[in-house]
Amino acid sequence: MGYKQLTEKTAVTYAKENGYFSEGTVVTCEEIGDGNLNYVFRLHDGKKGLILKQALPYAKVVGESWPLSLHRATIESHALQIFAKYVPEYVPEVYGHDGTLAIIAMEDLSALTITRKGLIDGEDYPLLSRHIGRFLAHVLFYTSDFGLKSEEKRVLDSQFVNPDLCKITEDLVFTDPFANYETNDYEEELQDIVDELWCDKNLKLKVGQYKYKFLTRKEALIHGDLHTGSIFSSSSETKVIDPEFATFGPLGFDLGQFIANLLANALSRKENKRNVIFFHIEQTWSVFVETFTKLWMLEGVEAYTQDKQWLPIVLRNIFKDAVSFAGCEMIRRTIGLAHVADLDEIPQKEVKLLAKRHALRLGRKLLLHETENADARLFRILFESIVFEKELRV
């Protein structure tokens, strides 16, 4: 019995055979995924729902089929379970995992909205940043050498070797958007500013060094793809989904990607609607710092966490890395293979093109910025310096 793709019909049979519904129940089933990397079946019996997510053995990208390891379903399910160990309130519950069929059975979160969509529609999620700050602080701290015994951390690291999905990040986030690769995708009107980026030696030197950090710094278990499309929100709840890119990586990576996606949303907004986004960026960082600090004080297992001088250095390094990773994400989401709806769906072409130019300039500025202060107001200041072409004095 090998791998076989489910259909809406066989998904119901599978769910019943595995005891998620009893045999005689009437269960409806709908495939709700985008079908690029996975099937996502939503099953419902009128009372309770269930999600069956099945990894496909290929990705439909660049107009062709790109083989991808089914092992990523194991990675995703394992990552969700590790997250649930520390912050069960911020992830869907995993009911089961089928390695052969690459299926994860999990909690149905249909009552919530994908955060990217909600933000584009002008929804307000007042707790989003508090939850994401807490989620990241807990997961990163407890899977790092600060909060996990080194022997256990080394073994956990080896369980998240995820070469093919990491390769996607290495190529699509750190390499292709910074030179003339076929995978890139942008409006021809942007060619002048794209050329500017590709000729910017300092920028490329910096990106190369951050790619190297992604390749070599096994600091903690990162989600690996924490954009606003990987988060479900409501006014009271936040759920992080889709950690198939999970691996051990730099502490600042997820923070940077999350913040960059918020910035892309801010660029799609009218000036008087942006405050809530900057609030979320600043609150993500402040809650992260507050939570991480408490954990460091109370739960540190590494001998040198006793040293109070060390924590601010660690936090400053996380912040600096997050700023640069955010810069990479801004640029790749504008001219790389995978775009964001926040920018792409701006209806008026001229407004969209201007927002994308701002995104590229902001990405470059984030990457080249040298800061010694871990002050998250930096994002707003850099944003406004670009959008209002202000002289920058930070």
Add this chain to the structure above:
Amino acid sequence: MGYKQLTEKTAVTYAKENGYFSEGTVVTCEEIGDGNLNYVFRLHDGKKGLILKQALPYAKVVGESWPLSLHRATIESHALQIFAKYVPEYVPEVYGHDGTLAIIAMEDLSALTITRKGLIDGEDYPLLSRHIGRFLAHVLFYTSDFGLKSEEKRVLDSQFVNPDLCKITEDLVFTDPFANYETNDYEEELQDIVDELWCDKNLKLKVGQYKYKFLTRKEALIHGDLHTGSIFSSSSETKVIDPEFATFGPLGFDLGQFIANLLANALSRKENKRNVIFFHIEQTWSVFVETFTKLWMLEGVEAYTQDKQWLPIVLRNIFKDAVSFAGCEMIRRTIGLAHVADLDEIPQKEVKLLAKRHALRLGRKLLLHETENADARLFRILFESIVFEKELRV
């Protein structure tokens, strides 16, 4: 058929059963290891020799038995084979590996001398540093993201998860010698300077950060224990042995440990006999740089190695890390659990104590030194500033 410790008699039987000698041959056998971590049997039939190295399931240290994974024989054998892929001339040939019995069958190097012993006896190994510089440049480059495709490197990294031996390094190199732990071992006359180290907050902050680098920076396959006792030398040959501590770690780690052990030897010498040691330190670095640069130019697989501005930054970081790792090694070899004969066997007690004080001061100076220049004359300058109590202006 599980694990069973060999004796000199059963080692011969094992060697014959596995075809290393034919059945009727008269084979002599002698256990030549120090018996702390492994048995080392030297077998000989009058014409050819053979080494059978068997890992013991415990380490005899701290006066008691400390359980240790037998998997380290697999790690050692695998590391030797990876090294041989790139620089077969600098490692013993591995003939076979027995996972169950934790045995490696390998080339007999009895014609060579352990470098530490040779240097203590005043031997001159003119090619030592050229060979070690080349060894390190090749192994580190080809197992790093610069020279190995990231997917392959991630998988190779996961094959060198070596938690219990890494834990020894974490404790004995980076933690215990910097506070009052039971494992420490030093002459009571050194208590004043030991107390000074233990109270030095800046020093401990630095050591903590370098321990963290060892824990998190998976840059390349490191030997993990490259002191002069892990190297066989003659006037024409150099062979690196005993990589049971091999793991993915920082590029500067092995360089730092090797240089620190040379510095410890220099401290045991009369002033007019030290030049050859400084020659070796400087040549190790210059050959490393020359070889690594050539490989970077010709064999880089990472896209950003095309960027010529990046290489000097990489080399500078390796150098800075090597200086600090050398500082840790100097200190732990003086007051930690595992000493070096170079210092311990200085016959006159007063001379020995003075050399050890110098070692501690030099270790501290290496750790606290901030340099932007990758100039290996630094080691001599710092050494002389300590030994001659010179005012330091570097």
